[in-house]
Amino acid sequence: MSLRKKSPSTIDWSKYLKSGNRIFIGSNAAVPNALIEDIIANSQGLHDIEVVHILTLSDDVWVEPKHKDLFKVNAFFIGGEKIRKAINEGRADYTPSFLSEIPKLFNENILPLDVALIMVSPPDEYGYCSLGVSVDIIQAAINKAKYVIAQINPKMPRTNGHSFVHVNQIHASMTVQQYLPETPIPVIDRVTEQVGQYVAMLVDNGSTIQIGIGNIPSAVLRYLAKHKDLGVHSELISDGIIDLMLSGVINNRKKTFHKGKTVVSFCVGTRRLYKFVDGNPHVEFYPSEHVNSPVNIARNDKMVSINSAIEVDLTGQVVSDSIGYHFYSGIGGQVDFIRGASLSKGGKPIIALPSTTKDGKISRIVAHITEGGGVVTSRGHVSYVVTEYGIASLQGKSIRERALELIRIAHPKFRDQLLRDVRKHYWVPEYQENTPTSVPELGEVEIKRFTFADSEYFLRALSPADERKLQEFFYSHNQETLMMRYNHHTTQMTREKSCDLVSVNQHIDLALCLTERDHLGESIQGVGRYYYLEANNSAEVAFVIKESKRGKGMAKALLTEIITIAKIRGVEQLIASVRRDNAPMLKVFEKAGFLRKPSDGYDEVSLAYTL
Known part of the structure; x- marks a missing residue:
């Protein structure tokens, strides 16, 4: 992280922090690195502080082995490789939870917070700072923590919506200018491009979309350029949304909830995105318990949720937080949005993924879940699964029909074996002998x-x-x-x-x-x-x-x-x-x-x- 103009610390941590406390660290592109560095620099006599957070775009110094006596990490979502490594080595914990329900853990004192470390913009003339690019679960942490400590960052955009915190809610602060972390625009390969084209075919004009970050979401957004009257209700947005809003493809006119507004809880991307949301009245940021509420999501007609997975079995079970016993990411908002889209009038819950691993050696459409793999989204939730070989429609389908639909979109070199595997369990009758072929x-x-x-x-x-x-x-x-x-x-x-x-x-x-x-x-x-x-x-x-x-x-x-x-x-x-x-x-x-x-x-x- 690039830190500039760091003022001397004026925070007396002994007033706010004690050994054994639980602290919250701000999320995504709003990690208050200066505060963490200041705690480490002034950590004499402190130990066993539990650190809770979701995805953090940071160097994650708090999880390094040299700080094991100071910090004990408990992540609701696994992001960086340091966090992932620590969890799978047993040095840190992973707590699975729907993103919409993490605020409940704080609000109902299931995981009471002692201190919330946040990053905000400088206050305006009325004394309000903006949480900027990341509201998500930070707002709940602010409301429930005994003490709120802020890094005031002049580089933080001022975003609209429910993104503000008044200075009288902040117990201590330090001003440190910090450039927000940027994620490069993904390079889209042929496979990803095909997945994006198929997904875009499922998005009708006038739909409201939820979409993530990465290769497949970028490909989908590229192929939405000729659509009309799209809306956005999504836990996050990235750079791909900008040109669609500027061209009027995304105008939110047909939304039936938060009409006229792009609604998110955080954004991650390049400096262009951070500049785009700065003061933009057409983009509003709300807490996760609001944005990710399945009930609120369903209030948007024609809601389309687009999420990815690590593997999908032939009954439609979706594994997306672990590779076998190896925890990889988290539940996040996938189930929130899939459930919300299912309840929406005309809604479509979609899982999109390449048919194989990058080296092409392992099918991601599988006859049975890899041992240790965790089902995040059940076989009853998903309506569509998309790979570069097409669209599998699962809603209302029997196990036999699902297996055949999913084999159809598996990589051709794995289809025969997948059919043989499911026939062992009598999911597919004896007269079904042939696997799908392409045109x-x-x-x-x-x-x-x-x-x-x-x-x-x-x-x-x-x-x-x-x-x-x-x-x-x-x-x-x-x-x-x-x-x-x-x-x-x-x-x-x-x-x-x-x-x-x-x-x-x-x-x-x-x-x-x-x-x-x-x-x-x-x-x-x-x-x-x-x-x-x-x-x-x-x-x-x-x-x-x-x-x-x-x-x-x-x-x-x-x-x-x-x-x-x-x-x-x-x-x-x-x-x-x-x-x-x-x-x-x-x-x-x-x-x-x-x-x-x-x-x-x-x-x-x-x-x-x-x-």
Whole structure:
């Protein structure tokens, strides 16, 4: 930490601090390093002081072994490597707690505080200092500690909201200018970029978002640049939010709670961010018990929470604070926001993560949780899990359906083993033999967005996880559609048959669907496919659109995509057989360039398209 213009200490610590006391240290980018250094420099006769805090962007000197007799650390969230190392060596403690409930530990004297060490801006003409970039749990610590000691930092921004503390609440202070710690803007790789694109697809215009810091949040924010009327209700913001606010993408107009305001409890980023929030009336900082309250979060309609994880098992359990027995971070606000988004009207709780570890050797979608790993978010909380291979929708899904959805977004090299592992427990039936395959010709992000008659639809590959969706699609057809598509009165679509139709080797054959999606999941509205005929390098095409969706252009979109992929794959000819009385289908094929072939068939017309 860079300290300048340090004034001589005027704090007599003997008045406020005794051996065995519990002290609180300010959070995130507002760690009062000068106060800690002053305690260490004047620590004669002091020992066994318990230090409690959440994430600290600091050199964390208080946890170094040389200060083990002076400080005993108890972290609610594990940030720096020094803290992490001390906890996993048994020299420090980790106390898991929802961020929204940490203030309760202070307020109800479950963990009574003797001293709160905070950093503030200089007081204004009315005697109010600002907590600046970090309000979070600091406000609760100020209210409950016997003594409040402040480092007054002229470099601390003055932020709006419930971020103020009057000088009469401060028992002692020292003025030390300190540049706030900066976190560099992440470099986004291809995998992270794809995750960001998929997550952005789940964010509807008019949504309110909660997003963290790091590679994936930065990628998501990048792909929100063309959205409209977004709002922010988030425990933290970073630099990625600035340009979206300046461009008007984030304007908070559609929020239903704190309308017109970006609401946070702390921010972490570069100097540009700290300058952006300084005196900004459009960004308001509130304590964690307010911002992270699931009830308050749910007051925002279309609330989208975006969080990450260390691993997710095939039932949807989320591990995010430990790697096996090795504690890595903390519960933080993940469950607060996932629960709040679940309760929100139109809300979407999302977990986003790369499919593998950085070296690609370990899958982060796992058949069972690593021994020692802790479930932070239960299998009942999450609606969506996103990797660079797509979006898994879990809400309302059985264990079998969840397993297939999550295998679909696992890295391809781990899918076969994941399927074998879950079959051991009978989570997936014996007739489900094939793992999902991709359609790389769709692009790096294998989902395409279409608008038909002012409604939004998504084109993607069918996969084994769509077994039930295809059944529902089939049973939505009337008898005329069944006759036109199957040429006979089919009355049943068994799970085995549905499974066979969605378990496609997409590298040989092709099966695409158009889906309609809302906060509860997605439903199939159209299916197009071809069956490859190796003997003459051709493929037979067929598709069906839900009756209520016809005439909107869906058939044309599916057929256009099929033709494009067939060309890329070097297929020489597409063929189709259509009933003579199916005039709309014939029109779609002929408009696409299919020509009628001479045929003796009375009921059907044969068509061909040479590529």
